[in-house]
Amino acid sequence: MAQLKDSMSPLHIPTEELMVWGERWLSDVNPETSKAKNPNAFDRQQSVNFASFMDSAFANTLADALGGIPVRIPNRNSLLPPIENCVVLVLQRKVG
Numbered sequence: 001m002a003q004l005k006d007s008m009s010p011l012h013i014p015t016e017e018l019m020v021w022g023e024r025w026l027s028d029v030n031p032e033t034s035k036a037k038n039p040n041a042f043d044r045q046q047s048v049n050f051a052s053f054m055d056s057a058f059a060n061t062l063a064d065a066l067g068g069i070p071v072r073i074p075n076r077n078s079l080l081p082p083i084e085n086c087v088v089l090v091l092q093r094k095v096g
Contacts, residue, residue: 002067063087
């Protein structure tokens with residue numbers, strides 16, 4: 001079993017990547033689709049991608065705090081994690 005840390009490290013989000021997301025937020029066009037959008041907001045696609053970006057950063061920080069355990073993406077056909085002692089990065093899961 002991994003050795004837990006006494007405290008969780010600060011969430012690390014690379015400044016350069018966050019600046020790119022800030023530019024996308026401020027823009028009135030989604031550069032990936034070339035479709036117009038409201039400035040100072042994400043469109044649906046950008047919102048999902050930004051949430052995934054933040055989820056990944058948090059999962060890596062949590063995995064480090066839990067003793068450096070791996071981060072894994074789950075098998076869509078299983079309710080169990082892919083391996084024991086891992087942080088599961090759930091992109092989107094609906095059960096039922």
